[in-house]
Amino acid sequence: MFLNETQEEVRNTTRNFVNAVIRPAAEALxxxxxxxxxxxxxxxxxGLFGIAVPEDLGGPGxxxxxxxxxxxxxxxxxxxxxxxxxxxxxxxxxxxxHGTPEQQKMLPDVMSMKRKVAYCITEPEAGTDVSxxxxxxxxxxxxxxxxxxKIWIHNAPVxxxxxxxxxxxxxxxxxxxxxxxxxxxxxxxxxxxxxxKMGQRASQVGxxxxxxxxxxxxxxxxxxxxxxxxxxxxxxxxxxxxxxLAVGIGQAxxxxxxxxxGTRKQxxxxxxxxxxxxxxxxxxxxxxxxxRLLVYSAAMKIDRGLDAxxxxxxxxxxAGDMAVARTADAVQVFGGSxxxxxxxxxxxxxxxxxxxxxxxxxxxxxxxxxxxxLRKGATS
Amino acid sequence: xxxxxxxxxxxxxxxxxxxxxDGSGVDLNHVKMSxxxxxxxxxxxxxxLREKGIATEIVAVSIGVPQAKDTxxxxxxxxxxxxxxxxxxxxxSQDLEPLSVARILAKVVATEKPELVIAGKQAxxxxxxxxxxxxxxxxxxxxxxxxxxxxxxxxxxLVTREIDxxxxxxxxxxxxxxxTDLRLNEPRYVALPAIMKAKKKxxxxxxxxxxxxxxxxxxTVVSATEPRQRQAGVKIQSVDELLSKLKNEAGVI
Numbered sequence: 001m002f003l004n005e006t007q008e009e010v011r012n013t014t015r016n017f018v019n020a021v022i023r024p025a026a027e028a029l030x031x032x033x034x035x036x037x038x039x040x041x042x043x044x045x046x047g048l049f050g051i052a053v054p055e056d057l058g059g060p061g062x063x064x065x066x067x068x069x070x071x072x073x074x075x076x077x078x079x080x081x082x083x084x085x086x087x088x089x090x091x092x093x094x095x096x097x098h099g100t101p102e103q104q105k106m107l108p109d110v111m112s113m114k115r116k117v118a119y120c121i122t123e124p125e126a127g128t129d130v131s132x133x134x135x136x137x138x139x140x141x142x143x144x145x146x147x148x149x150k151i152w153i154h155n156a157p158v159x160x161x162x163x164x165x166x167x168x169x170x171x172x173x174x175x176x177x178x179x180x181x182x183x184x185x186x187x188x189x190x191x192x193x194x195x196x197k198m199g200q201r202a203s204q205v206g207x208x209x210x211x212x213x214x215x216x217x218x219x220x221x222x223x224x225x226x227x228x229x230x231x232x233x234x235x236x237x238x239x240x241x242x243x244x245l246a247v248g249i250g251q252a253x254x255x256x257x258x259x260x261x262g263t264r265k266q267x268x269x270x271x272x273x274x275x276x277x278x279x280x281x282x283x284x285x286x287x288x289x290x291x292r293l294l295v296y297s298a299a300m301k302i303d304r305g306l307d308a309x310x311x312x313x314x315x316x317x318x319a320g321d322m323a324v325a326r327t328a329d330a331v332q333v334f335g336g337s338x339x340x341x342x343x344x345x346x347x348x349x350x351x352x353x354x355x356x357x358x359x360x361x362x363x364x365x366x367x368x369x370x371x372x373x374l375r376k377g378a379t380s
Numbered sequence: 381x382x383x384x385x386x387x388x389x390x391x392x393x394x395x396x397x398x399x400x401x402d403g404s405g406v407d408l409n410h411v412k413m414s415x416x417x418x419x420x421x422x423x424x425x426x427x428x429l430r431e432k433g434i435a436t437e438i439v440a441v442s443i444g445v446p447q448a449k450d451t452x453x454x455x456x457x458x459x460x461x462x463x464x465x466x467x468x469x470x471x472x473s474q475d476l477e478p479l480s481v482a483r484i485l486a487k488v489v490a491t492e493k494p495e496l497v498i499a500g501k502q503a504x505x506x507x508x509x510x511x512x513x514x515x516x517x518x519x520x521x522x523x524x525x526x527x528x529x530x531x532x533x534x535x536x537x538l539v540t541r542e543i544d545x546x547x548x549x550x551x552x553x554x555x556x557x558x559x560t561d562l563r564l565n566e567p568r569y570v571a572l573p574a575i576m577k578a579k580k581k582x583x584x585x586x587x588x589x590x591x592x593x594x595x596x597x598x599x600t601v602v603s604a605t606e607p608r609q610r611q612a613g614v615k616i617q618s619v620d621e622l623l624s625k626l627k628n629e630a631g632v633i
Contacts, residue, residue, distance in 0.1 A: 009450070047573045
């Protein structure tokens with residue numbers, strides 16, 4: 001009811017593709033921890049990467065609400081695949097906003113996944129607190145020399161191009177970082193082993209090392225020393241994306257639980273006839289709907305140019321907590337089966353956990369909400 | 381070559397339909413609606429003919445409530461060049477019968493002058509399987525129904541039909557009507573940029589009253605009932621038991 005005709009159409013299209021291609025593949029992708037190139041290639045053709053890239057730069061030019069709708073639907077099929085969509089969305093948003101025309105020429109390849117990208121922020125000493133990064137880019141002739149290391153980088157084992165946050169002024173704190181576009185096949189780039197994760201296991205995550213990596217004059221994205229602010233400027237959208245992803249995980253769990261409760265029999269009747277099970281289903285449904293509405297509200301605020309920071313943090317925090325709690329309920333409805341590998345809800349429960357951690361932990365989200373409250377007042 | 385593709389807005393195939401309590405039909409309130417799947421196949425075939433350079437224009441036409449515009453937008457996103465909505469009323473539960481639909485389509489054909497009409501063999505709501513045939517009769521055109529392959533060849537269409545016991549290939553002189561079976565093709569997914577582009581494609585609206593078509597019904601729905609609940613199966617212990625049941629209970633051997 002909040003979606004217009006076009007957004008509905010986008011949802012239907014994405015859902016058809018997800019039902020036919022993504023959801024049936026999720027179990028094997030999770031088991032094999034495999035990067036699904038063939039699915040990404042098809043998604044690229046369907047325009048499911050770079051959803052907000054404007055039409056004149058080769059994208060569909062959709063708003064944030066449409067992006068959120070796509071993220072929820074993709075995640076309902078498999079969260080790892082939605083997270084790839086989220087990653088490409090952030091990189092392409094940065095390129096659209098801050099890239100030179102020359103740099104923007106890579107957009108079509110980024111959106112078709114011919115060029116796989118990585119967003120390289122986190123370091124051993126700089127997780128949630130980005131100001132601690134130690135990777136440096138030092139001016140050298142008309143370019144730079146990059147040194148340092150990143151960890152837990154999504155796509156690191158497979159990526160072609162990194163968008164690397166590096167310190168360019170040691171004294172200037174948050175005003176001394178810049179983002180560089182780095183060829184990850186270049187000399188001096190080292191890839192660590194793939195991490196074996198609890199959930200979202202088709203997402204390839206690992207470390208990247210940079211030793212004396214030479215960067216050309218076109219490597220700098222946007223303004224020098226403004227990297228931190230550029231990163232922050234896409235954070236709201238990133239949080240809406242992860243919140244929508246969490247809603248998709250919850251929705252998949254609800255659908256599985258409702259189906260199962262209607263078929264599984266105990267004591268001579270379907271378990272859906274027991275009030276204890278009914279209450280689990282009702283609580284799942286109401287929290288998923290509440291989270292979805294928070295996502296829509298945050299996305300609409302971004303689209304209308306309103307201050308969306310508090311809403312985005314609320315959506316991300318609530319949806320992440322909801323996904324963990326309500327996929328646990330889905331496992332509960334399945335009983336012993338829900339604890340067995342191969343059952344969708346078992347995977348969903350594992351996939352949900354990271355949504356409380358990445359894109360800013362839910363503790364940080366609460367700090368942001370409180371800070372906004374105390375700074376701008378409690379009225380919404 | 382211009383191709384006309386009629387598309388119908390029907391209950392989505394994933395929806396578990398319910399019969400209205402008074403037995404007058406299926407409850408269509410608050411039910412997800414989509415394009416009839418056989419019409420998607422028809423549209424896909426038209427788009428493929430255009431990609432081969434055979435078709436030059438694809439016109440999608442729908443007859444029904446104003447919401448059928450959504451179905452036409454989907455058709456435009458799937459590749460139709462323009463769309464026509466013939467508005468027949470506001471009541472979603474008021475369904476026009478095949479003869480009326482065929483007459484309306486014949487009027488549209490008279491103005492649009494397509495060389496080929498590709499239609500779904502039937503709509504998944506009423507499963508009448510009659511509109512394409514009636515349209516061909518009204519126009520005096522050849523018809524190739526239940527198509528599993530279509531080839532255009534110098535002023536004619538070679539249509540492979542799925543018939544009892546095998547396949548039959550017939551040659552139709554154009555213009556002609558072709559109705560699609562399930563195996564003709566697998567419709568593509570709509571690409572997101574195509575949805576945006578579809579918003580800019582022309583969608584013309586016509587009022588049924590202006591067409592001067594007789595749509596008085598000849599059919600009456602007597603009653604609609606839910607299918608009988610499926611009974612649970614039984615487990616048997618041996619092949620002998622199976623044979624005995626097939627012989628004595630099912631009476632099939």
